Amino acid sequence: MARGGQGLARVACVVRAGAAPLWWLGVFAAGIGVLVPGVTGRRIGVLAGAALFIVAAVTVAFRRRRRYAALARGAARAGKHDVLQDRAVTVRNWRRGHRWWLLLAFLAALGSSYAVPAAGGMLLAGTGAGLWLKAAWLGRRERAEETLLWVRVDWLARDGGRPAGKAVRAYRSTGIAAGDAAPGGSRRRTAALV
Template identity: 85%
Template sequence: MTRGGQGLARVAVVVRAGAAPLWWLGVFAAGIGVLVPGLTGRRIGVLAGAALFLVAAAVVAYARRGRYRALARSAARASKHDVLQDRAVSVRNWRRGHRWWLLLAFLAALGSAFAVPAAGGLLLAGCGVGLWLKAAWAGRLEQADDVL
């Protein structure tokens, strides 16, 4: 980049970067969690996990939308020195910066299977789905306003 330039990324791409790892780690943790009988039993664990999945997806999808609206309203046109980052670069940077948090979330979901089977994994997967829904909404917002 030249002097004064900066790398820019679309908000929707950065939000969506966490959706896939959360989803897959959650599904994997829930699958392993079903194998463990747990303290509450498999049926209660899976039903509680399904409820947590739906609640987490809704909460994550609708939380902090005002912040993203404000970011879209205040977006300025990029200068000629600014560079739009490739989606793969944005996703890789986000995942590299958050890999320890993802590992800790996976281990917590896996550990919770000994108390409530599959619930922690389904909660994690619900957060991933919520991020995917929020990214889709932010992408539509960006396209409608024609801003980054």
């Protein structure tokens, strides 16, 4: 990062990084949890889990949207010496930094099945679904404004991987074609060669 450039990670990619592991760990924990009769019984456990899934998905999807919007409005244009981090690197860094939290959440979801079958796993899956919804919201915003949002990697590391945390003071922006991820943080689809 010569001449004052900064390492930048896509905001939507950071948000999306936890969605898949939370979703699949939640689905797996709920699947195992259904096999355990539990204290409350399977029916109550699944109904409670469905309610927790919806509450978690909505809460995570809408949490801190004002902060994201404020940072996006004040986004400065990225400089020519800024280094744009690949999507795969951003996702890998986030998952490595949170692997123990993911493992603990999975074990807690499994353990809760002895009291309320499947509920903990469905809560975990709802959190993953909420992150996907938030990334989709960011993607719609990026498409509408035709700018991609980036966050400095050092601020991200300082704030535990939260792209709208206290350490993050501003976003940077680029054109819609920058980087290797589409708006919303998904893999950019390349046109098939004919």
